[in-house]
Amino acid sequence: MSEKTVKKKKKRLIFRSTLLVIMLSLVVFAVASAFQEDGVSVEEGEKAPNFALKKFGTDETVELEDYRGKGVMINFWATYCEPCKDEMPYMEELYPKYKKKGVEILAINLDTTDIVVEQFMREYQLTFPILQDKDGQVMNLYNIGPIPSTLFIGPDGKIEETVIGPLTLSKLEGHLQDITPSS
Amino acid sequence: MWGIYMSKITCECGHVNPEGTVLCEACGKPFEANQHLNNNKPEQLLNMRYDGSARRSQTYQRTFIDKTWNFFSSVKIGVSIIIVIVVASALGTIFPQEMYLPPGSDPSTHYKDQYGILGQIYYQLGFHNLYSSWWYLLLLAMLGISIVIASIDRFVPLYKTLKKQKPKRHPNFMKKQRIFGETDSGNIDYKKLKANLKSKRYNLYEEDGNILAEKNRFSRWGPYVNHIGLIIVLLGAMLRFVPAMYMDEFLWVREGETKQIVGTDGIYYMKNKDFILETYDMEDEGNSQFRESLQKQSAPVPENYQTNAVIYKRTDLPVVPGKEPELKKVKEAEARVNHPIPLENGISLYQASYQLNEFSSMTFKLHDKGDEDSNYGEFTVDLIEPKDEYKLDNGTVVRLERYFPEFELDDGEPKQVSKFPRNPAFIFEVDAPGEETEVSFAGIGVNIDASGNNDYKLGLTNFETRDVTGLTVKKDYTLPIIAVGAAIFMIGVIQGMYWNHRRIWIQPKGAGVWVAGHTNKNWFALKKDIDRTLEGTGIAFPVDQQEEKDAEERRKDDGIISD
Numbered sequence: 199m200s201e202k203t204v205k206k207k208k209k210r211l212i213f214r215s216t217l218l219v220i221m222l223s224l225v226v227f228a229v230a231s232a233f234q235e236d237g238v239s240v241e242e243g244e245k246a247p248n249f250a251l252k253k254f255g256t257d258e259t260v261e262l263e264d265y266r267g268k269g270v271m272i273n274f275w276a277t278y279c280e281p282c283k284d285e286m287p288y289m290e291e292l293y294p295k296y297k298k299k300g301v302e303i304l305a306i307n308l309d310t311t312d313i314v315v316e317q318f319m320r321e322y323q324l325t326f327p328i329l330q331d332k333d334g335q336v337m338n339l340y341n342i343g344p345i346p347s348t349l350f351i352g353p354d355g356k357i358e359e360t361v362i363g364p365l366t367l368s369k370l371e372g373h374l375q376d377i378t379p380s381s
Numbered sequence: 382m383w384g385i386y387m388s389k390i391t392c393e394c395g396h397v398n399p400e401g402t403v404l405c406e407a408c409g410k411p412f413e414a415n416q417h418l419n420n421n422k423p424e425q426l427l428n429m430r431y432d433g434s435a436r437r438s439q440t441y442q443r444t445f446i447d448k449t450w451n452f453f454s455s456v457k458i459g460v461s462i463i464i465v466i467v468v469a470s471a472l473g474t475i476f477p478q479e480m481y482l483p484p485g486s487d488p489s490t491h492y493k494d495q496y497g498i499l500g501q502i503y504y505q506l507g508f509h510n511l512y513s514s515w516w517y518l519l520l521l522a523m524l525g526i527s528i529v530i531a532s533i534d535r536f537v538p539l540y541k542t543l544k545k546q547k548p549k550r551h552p553n554f555m556k557k558q559r560i561f562g563e564t565d566s567g568n569i570d571y572k573k574l575k576a577n578l579k580s581k582r583y584n585l586y587e588e589d590g591n592i593l594a595e596k597n598r599f600s601r602w603g604p605y606v607n608h609i610g611l612i613i614v615l616l617g618a619m620l621r622f623v624p625a626m627y628m629d630e631f632l633w634v635r636e637g638e639t640k641q642i643v644g645t646d647g648i649y650y651m652k653n654k655d656f657i658l659e660t661y662d663m664e665d666e667g668n669s670q671f672r673e674s675l676q677k678q679s680a681p682v683p684e685n686y687q688t689n690a691v692i693y694k695r696t697d698l699p700v701v702p703g704k705e706p707e708l709k710k711v712k713e714a715e716a717r718v719n720h721p722i723p724l725e726n727g728i729s730l731y732q733a734s735y736q737l738n739e740f741s742s743m744t745f746k747l748h749d750k751g752d753e754d755s756n757y758g759e760f761t762v763d764l765i766e767p768k769d770e771y772k773l774d775n776g777t778v779v780r781l782e783r784y785f786p787e788f789e790l791d792d793g794e795p796k797q798v799s800k801f802p803r804n805p806a807f808i809f810e811v812d813a814p815g816e817e818t819e820v821s822f823a824g825i826g827v828n829i830d831a832s833g834n835n836d837y838k839l840g841l842t843n844f845e846t847r848d849v850t851g852l853t854v855k856k857d858y859t860l861p862i863i864a865v866g867a868a869i870f871m872i873g874v875i876q877g878m879y880w881n882h883r884r885i886w887i888q889p890k891g892a893g894v895w896v897a898g899h900t901n902k903n904w905f906a907l908k909k910d911i912d913r914t915l916e917g918t919g920i921a922f923p924v925d926q927q928e929e930k931d932a933e934e935r936r937k938d939d940g941i942i943s944d
Contacts, residue, residue, distance in 0.1 A: 250702070
């Protein structure tokens with residue numbers, strides 16, 4: 199082949215490769231973006247985003263960052279959610295034991311009416327802190343879909359485990375053990 | 382004679398053509414070895430697509446890059462992709478997409494429950510989220526790539542060929558044109574011919590007495606301009622994945638409520654002061670022109686949907702999600718259909734939906750069970766924040782033992798199904814002084830005496846409602862890009878549709894002359910052009926060889942029928 203032809207073919211190959219690479223990267227970008235929108239933005243292994251919520255029945259504001267160094271279980275629930283009712287007694291049962299070990303349970307309630315929550319707390323005799331997220335801001339922040347949804351956050355502030363759906367007593371205890379700080 | 386040298390084709394006219402050329406770029410001579418590329422048969426007219434230029438994809442299959450390139454360069458592949466997209470898009474409309482399901486429904490069961498086994502299959506195959514599924518996006522992307530590559534692969538050779546074409550054409554090229562005519566001899570007035578062609582706004586090119594008259598070559602670029610527009614539209618649509626360019630969120634706000642506006646990073650809040658739904662008033666003189674059509678409607682026709690809103694901006698920064706905000710009023714504004722409330726950074730609030738008449742408060746009256754007219758006092762329960770107990774004037778205390786904002790009976794047990802007061806119910810304890818405590822269950826259309834021997838009854842006497850407005854929070858910087866793409870698309874369409882590329886070749890032959898003509902569309906107009914320009918020049922009108930052939934075939938067919 200003449201030198202000119204070889205040169206031309208090389209040029210053509212470079213042109214084709216460049217264009218294909220550009221278009222391929224655009225496609226990868228589009229497909230990846232489409233995926234991101236669907237998925238949970240808060241992933242296991244990542245730092246749990248901070249929030250501040252009022253503790254139910256008080257004027258006290260609880261901030262997640264205050265619990266750095268402790269294990270934190272965040273449970274999203276509502277009074278109108280039947281499976282949430284099933285796991286509440288387990289949480290109540292394990293709470294005192296793990297609180298001593300340095301694990302806090304923060305149950306984020308999604309109701310809008312105070313009296314309903316009050317009546318629920320009375321009925322189930324809950325002693326762990328209930329936080330109120332009337333506007334659903336923290337729920338949106340954590341991209342929570344169905345409830346109950348539970349996140350287990352280690353002492354380093356990273357999400358160890360996300361559980362969608364109700365927990366059994368033994369599973370709950372296992373997860374709590376995982377986030378117990380080593381003393 | 383011509384021959385293949387280093388894969389290039391040197392024509393007898395001396396022009397060196399790239400590999401895969403069907404018709405010589407300069408003189409149009411058909412190269413025998415390559416006629417299959419355009420499906421040309423001997424004894425038939427030439428297929429003139431892309432002017433017989435060398436489409437590289439037809440000849441090159443070397444590296445992986447070349448193979449990929451050639452795959453996307455194929456029009457067959459492009460059309461197949463379009464067909465798959467069309468079929469998939471149609472399938473996606475059979476059942477509602479996931480995002481249009483009633484709120485709170487679980488798609489994994491909803492499709493099966495609502496549409497049976499077909500719904501189940503639909504869900505399993507992922508058609509419930511079709512238009513943002515990865516494979517649908519991939520199909521669109523493949524179409525985009527196909528458009529780019531196929532266009533480049535055709536535009537470049539065609540452009541070069543039309544640029545290199547010479548007025549002097551090979552006899553085989555001339556004879557195999559659809560429009561072709563021979564004039565043996567005569568007094569041929571070339572001067573008049575040229576003047577005629579010029580008056581028809583043809584550009585004339587001459588070589589040794591051979592004439593090429595050409596006009597509207599630019600119309601051949603129409604499809605490629607059109608494809609550039611399409612690509613810009615696709616790029617614009619793709620930019621919708623970039624949050625800085627595009628946002629589309631939804632916000633429900635109840636009357637009286639102040640809510641964070643989604644998509645503003647927690648900076649903006651809005652209060653729904655009032656939601657207004659106005660219907661056309663038939664009695665109003667201003668609506669007299671609509672009276673007839675309004676009378677045909679069984680229900681009132683809405684005239685206006687409007688949210689009177691107060692916009693607030695947060696002052697306690699940085700934003701900690703969930704934290705009680707400190708708000709500063711920015712403005713009061715109204716959102717009506719097509720009249721959004723603008724916020725900052727291109728974000729606007731559009732009136733998009735509403736729910737009317739959600740209960741906000743209920744008023745009860747304590748009376749004797751057997752006597753509706755008796756009255757021991759009334760109290761109003763705020764359904765958003767009810768109180769624990771209500772004291773009546775006569776000293777009776779009504780305690781709200783349980784409140785169900787939206788209740789359902791589940792095996793005779795009241796159950797709460799949502800946090801919104803859509804179907805409120807209450808368990809009241811009535812403590813009249815000096816009497817035993819009575820328990821009753823009250824709701825809309827239900828009033829149950831728990832023990833069966835209550836003396837009192839709580840009757841619903843009044844209720845108030847509030848509306849919920851649904852607003853779209855939208856930011857869209859991709860629209861101008863899409864508009865530019867669409868405009869270029871249209872320019873391309875117009876360019877290719879309203880002008881036709883016409884060429885007429887004139888070739889002196891001894892004492893006579895040959896005439897051939899070609900156009901990419903509108904042959905009738907080309908023939909008219911030729912007829913007009915040949916008038917009074919002594920040149921015979923050429924014939925439409927295609928039409929002659931068709932007519933002959935028709936005659937043959939008729940013969941068979943009459944047999």
